[in-house]
Amino acid sequence: MAKQILILGGGYGGLLTALTARKHLTASEANITIINRFPTHQIITELHRLAGGTIKEQAVALPLQRLLGNKQVNIVVDTIKEIKPDDKKVITTSGAVHTYDALVVALGSETNYFGIPGLEENSMVLKSASDANRIREHVEARLDAYKASGNKADATIVVGGGGLTGVELVGEFADKLPEVCRSKGIDFSDVSIYCVEAGPAILPVFPKVLIERAVESLEKRGVTFLTGVAITEATKNTVSLKSGQTIESNTIIWTGGVKGNPVVGSCGIAEDRGRATVTSTLQSTSHSNVFLAGDCAVVFPEGGERPYPPTAQLAWQMGETVGYNLSVQVKGGAMDKFVPVFSGTLGSLGRKDGIGTIGGNNTQLKGLPASLMKEASNIRYLSHINGLSALAY
Numbered sequence: 001m002a003k004q005i006l007i008l009g010g011g012y013g014g015l016l017t018a019l020t021a022r023k024h025l026t027a028s029e030a031n032i033t034i035i036n037r038f039p040t041h042q043i044i045t046e047l048h049r050l051a052g053g054t055i056k057e058q059a060v061a062l063p064l065q066r067l068l069g070n071k072q073v074n075i076v077v078d079t080i081k082e083i084k085p086d087d088k089k090v091i092t093t094s095g096a097v098h099t100y101d102a103l104v105v106a107l108g109s110e111t112n113y114f115g116i117p118g119l120e121e122n123s124m125v126l127k128s129a130s131d132a133n134r135i136r137e138h139v140e141a142r143l144d145a146y147k148a149s150g151n152k153a154d155a156t157i158v159v160g161g162g163g164l165t166g167v168e169l170v171g172e173f174a175d176k177l178p179e180v181c182r183s184k185g186i187d188f189s190d191v192s193i194y195c196v197e198a199g200p201a202i203l204p205v206f207p208k209v210l211i212e213r214a215v216e217s218l219e220k221r222g223v224t225f226l227t228g229v230a231i232t233e234a235t236k237n238t239v240s241l242k243s244g245q246t247i248e249s250n251t252i253i254w255t256g257g258v259k260g261n262p263v264v265g266s267c268g269i270a271e272d273r274g275r276a277t278v279t280s281t282l283q284s285t286s287h288s289n290v291f292l293a294g295d296c297a298v299v300f301p302e303g304g305e306r307p308y309p310p311t312a313q314l315a316w317q318m319g320e321t322v323g324y325n326l327s328v329q330v331k332g333g334a335m336d337k338f339v340p341v342f343s344g345t346l347g348s349l350g351r352k353d354g355i356g357t358i359g360g361n362n363t364q365l366k367g368l369p370a371s372l373m374k375e376a377s378n379i380r381y382l383s384h385i386n387g388l389s390a391l392a393y
């Protein structure tokens with residue numbers, strides 16, 4: 001009888017698990033179901049462009065039906081409420097109960113607010129296409145309000161966190177808002193775009209020379225970086241900083257970090273600070289019929305003390321290893337160990353500028369080559385998941 005494989009999450013880890021598992025398992029060997037809270041697979045590495053208004057939603061939200069519909073994978077749109085690994089059951093918010101022989105948990109990460117007072121209630125985040133739409137619509141509405149009232153808080157945007165999410169987002173604002181302002185009859189020099197970073201510098205993953213390049217490029221286009229100052233509190237229209245400064249702003253976007261998904265951390269599988277611990281074959285260290293892919297797991301290099309970062313490229317590769325190992329669990333054989341390949345890190349600084357380090361020797365890229373490389377890496381991913389045809393819809 002066909003084994004029941006249940007995949008939780010249709011992001012990078014979940015989608016690549018489903019595609020890879022189906023390559024190795026026929027429908028009579030395994031029934032594969034994927035549960036995702038959206039009907040789309042979202043390209044979260046490009047969400048900043050939707051928030052800035054430089055691309056359309058179809059470019060970052062690809063219908064799962066288009067990607068998986070002809071692969072004999074059942075698609076369920078629902079939100080996971082509870083995982084019961086000892087009963088081999090998963091319960092969703094709609095009240096449905098799903099059973100399984102093998103489970104894949106690929107539920108990603110959640111925003112970490114670090115308990116900062118007022119932040120969760122008064123900020124927006126950039127974790128989904130609807131978040132990106134909300135940011136774009138909010139910024140435009142505040143600019144309209146500024147035009148009507150002249151209230152400077154309506155023309156002030158504060159992005160908390162100077163990691164790649166925050167910097168790529170201010171890059172889109174710097175590119176797009178001059179045009180938006182022109183169309184509304186607002187002087188762009190009235191608009192303030194702050195990026196506040198608690199650490200001594202933005203983008204600590206990059207070498208100093210590339211950080212300097214990013215700061216210089218974005219400052220020239222109207223971004224103000226405040227580094228070495230943590231956000232300590234937020235209200236509906238103010239952001240307080242550790243330095244004692246208060247910025248009046250009606251647009252606060254928080255990109256200050258991620259944490260493990262609480263549904264995973266509290267379900268009873270072994271975990272470390274909220275992220276599931278895994279074997280070298282990406283099985284839960286406590287439940288061998290539960291596999292993990294993406295940010296909800298914590299993966300250490302062999303003998304290493306620091307876990308791999310929670311990135312899309314790792315989630316995608318974990319999904320491929322999990323997909324293959326599921327076929328081994330069903331049919332027998334030797335499972336693959338997860339050995340990640342790092343192709344590099346690329347960050348956009350708006351449409352025409354970017355920075356990156358690529359390849360084993362960390363070759364540095366800046367300017368148009370970095371932007372083009374980032375574009376190419378997105379196209380490579382879309383082609384890998386057969387998503388280029390889904391984009392046309």
Ligand code: NAD
Pocket residue numbers: 045114116160161162163164165166168196197198199203204205229230231232255256257258309310311312345346347348
């Ligand atoms: P992050 O954790 O990388 O960055 C968050 C930043 O917020 C940190 O620099 C941190 O010091 C700062 N911060 C934390 N608390 C603060 C406070 N109170 N006030 C001000 N600043 C504060 O988070 P991210 O940028 O969302 O990235 C998450 C992961 O996704 C990372 O591994 C990142 O590399 C990856 N990512 C990659 C890309 C890409 O490859 N282009 C894009 C986005 C994210």
